[in-house]
Amino acid sequence: MMFIGGFAIMRNWKKKTLGGVLAAAMLVSLVPATSALAADDTAKTTDSQSQPATSCSVNFRVNGYVVQAGTGVGNLTCDSTVAQAVAAVKGSFNVPSGKVISGWTLNGAKINTGAKLSEPEFAANAEGLPGGAILDAVLKDAPQPAKTFVVTVHANGGTFQSGADKGHQGDTSFTVTNGSKFVSKLPKVSRLDHEFVGWTYDKAGKSKVLDSDFISANTEVYAQWKAVDVDPGASVKTFTLTVHTNGGTIKGGEFDGQAGDLQTTVGQNQTVLSVVPTVVRDGYVFKGWSTDKDGKSIVAATDVISADTQVYAQWTKQPVRYTVVYSTNGGNINGEVGDFQLQVKKDETLLDKLPTADTLKRDGFTLKGWTYAETGTKLDGNAVTKTDKVTGDLYKVVARWEPTDVDPGMQVEQFNVVYNTNGGNINGEVGDFSVQVAKGDTILDKLPTADTLKRDGYVLKGWVYAETGTKLDGDSVQASDTASADVYKLLARWEPTDVDPGMQVEQFNVVYNTNGG
Numbered sequence: 085m086m087f088i089g090g091f092a093i094m095r096n097w098k099k100k101t102l103g104g105v106l107a108a109a110m111l112v113s114l115v116p117a118t119s120a121l122a123a124d125d126t127a128k129t130t131d132s133q134s135q136p137a138t139s140c141s142v143n144f145r146v147n148g149y150v151v152q153a154g155t156g157v158g159n160l161t162c163d164s165t166v167a168q169a170v171a172a173v174k175g176s177f178n179v180p181s182g183k184v185i186s187g188w189t190l191n192g193a194k195i196n197t198g199a200k201l202s203e204p205e206f207a208a209n210a211e212g213l214p215g216g217a218i219l220d221a222v223l224k225d226a227p228q229p230a231k232t233f234v235v236t237v238h239a240n241g242g243t244f245q246s247g248a249d250k251g252h253q254g255d256t257s258f259t260v261t262n263g264s265k266f267v268s269k270l271p272k273v274s275r276l277d278h279e280f281v282g283w284t285y286d287k288a289g290k291s292k293v294l295d296s297d298f299i300s301a302n303t304e305v306y307a308q309w310k311a312v313d314v315d316p317g318a319s320v321k322t323f324t325l326t327v328h329t330n331g332g333t334i335k336g337g338e339f340d341g342q343a344g345d346l347q348t349t350v351g352q353n354q355t356v357l358s359v360v361p362t363v364v365r366d367g368y369v370f371k372g373w374s375t376d377k378d379g380k381s382i383v384a385a386t387d388v389i390s391a392d393t394q395v396y397a398q399w400t401k402q403p404v405r406y407t408v409v410y411s412t413n414g415g416n417i418n419g420e421v422g423d424f425q426l427q428v429k430k431d432e433t434l435l436d437k438l439p440t441a442d443t444l445k446r447d448g449f450t451l452k453g454w455t456y457a458e459t460g461t462k463l464d465g466n467a468v469t470k471t472d473k474v475t476g477d478l479y480k481v482v483a484r485w486e487p488t489d490v491d492p493g494m495q496v497e498q499f500n501v502v503y504n505t506n507g508g509n510i511n512g513e514v515g516d517f518s519v520q521v522a523k524g525d526t527i528l529d530k531l532p533t534a535d536t537l538k539r540d541g542y543v544l545k546g547w548v549y550a551e552t553g554t555k556l557d558g559d560s561v562q563a564s565d566t567a568s569a570d571v572y573k574l575l576a577r578w579e580p581t582d583v584d585p586g587m588q589v590e591q592f593n594v595v596y597n598t599n600g601g
Contacts (some may be wrong), residue, residue: 139155140155140201143217146218152173161200163201164200165200166195167197176468188219205217233262236256239253242280253360254361255335285305299310321351323393324387327397328377328396330398338533353390356383363397375395411480415451418443434474438481450487459479465572487499498522499569499570502574503531505540508578523566527566541577544576545577
């Protein structure tokens with residue numbers, strides 16, 4: 085059993101520790117009350133009267149793991165309900181992937197989660213666990229997310245009059261949910277001197293999209309048009325539109341794939357943006373159209389064709405971005421823990437992009453900053469400063485924490501010590517961990533022991549300095565070593581247990597680093 089954030093977690097009913105904190109059973113004193121079993125079960129009674137309970141708890145068992153909740157956990161009291169206890173510790177439940185909890189049972193019978201923790205059914209368990217009754221989770225399959233499909237729409241010479249590509253020609257794509265009606269999702273289109281006659285699944289117009297058709301797969305549809313005879317008496321004037329892609333390439337429409345300059349004929353009073361093509365350019369972001377090459381005269385949504393017109397595509401270069409990996413180091417962001425990634429523009433200030441104490445939380449600790457780790461450079465172990473700029477991909481930086489329960493009058497400085505299990509595991513977890521050590525405290529006293537750090541076929545023989553960038557690298561951590569600065573990092577030292585003692589073979593420890601592998 086181990087306590088994390090004020091509640092106990094047990095697996096196979098063996099007492100365990102984590103981060104140097106020893107789990108302790110919660111005392112239980114219960115008072116007879118109304119049955120916690122479902123309403124259709126017979127209520128139990130008692131002839132004796134007890135004093136009101138001051139300490140109550142229950143054990144929640146999910147997928148073989150037990151989490152204890154009760155008084156002392158958050159705001160729980162003996163008057164709290166099972167549902168409130170679940171809410172207090174649900175973040176520690178070991179729910180299998182693809183499953184959700186649909187209810188709880190006690191000895192096979194469904195319970196009422198509105199029952200109080202002080203009810204007699206929760207007083208004890210028959211399996212020898214500390215605390216009260218064991219409530220088993222009822223698991224069911226998690227709801228499956230709705231399937232989505234991509235619909236690709238070909239305007240087929242027309243112009244989109246609605247949707248994200250309004251005013252553009254060519255093709256557009258969007259995602260829809262399985263079972264959606266086709267017609268309700270398709271954009272409006274128009275085409276000069278043509279009448280829209282419907283949608284088809286083929287370019288030739290033979291397979292029509294019906295009003296009753298539903299979306300059940302990735303699909304392409306084509307707008308179909310009928311030419312309209314122009315009244316000669318109407319004297320509709322046309323003009324030449326010259327398009328300069330300015331380094332870009334046309335996407336979709338009759339000029340798909342073409343680059344450079346092209347000309348097309350358009351009708352008087354058509355809006356300019358409704359007749360220009362869609363253009364793309366690798367490494368650039370499209371900013372819009374202008375009637376001059378320098379981009380000073382921007383084409384507005386209300387501008388119409390009234391003469392021969394030239395337009396120029398305007399571009400801005402995409403900024404260089406780098407990937408920064410950071411570790412919450414025991415903290416959480418909206419309940420999520422571990423390593424995260426973010427994209428940062430070149431030469432932006434690193435600290436401005438990392439989470440702050442407003443979003444990164446850890447019970448009992450205050451975020452004090454960030455430390456470089458595993459970068460493979462001389463930065464490792466150094467704090468991230470206000471002037472540090474991002475000049476390349478960065479792996480990684482680690483959150484640095486300070487306990488909040490230190491006596492302010494003592495002004496004890498805390499240091500972050502990172503250690504690596506080096507093939508071993510702590511409750512199944514492997515890799516890098518960190519622990520806060522007060523200035524002057526003995527480092528070995530804060531590191532895991534053989535009781536908690538395990539490795540099949542090996543015995544933990546101690547710890548070795550590694551990657552500190554100091555003369556300590558390669559030396560063993562001594563019983564007299566105390567914390568005087570952040571330490572990155574220490575490696576567990578192991579000795580095989582299956583060596584024949586009679587052989588008297590001397591064993592050596594080889595420390596290696598995967599260096600990003």
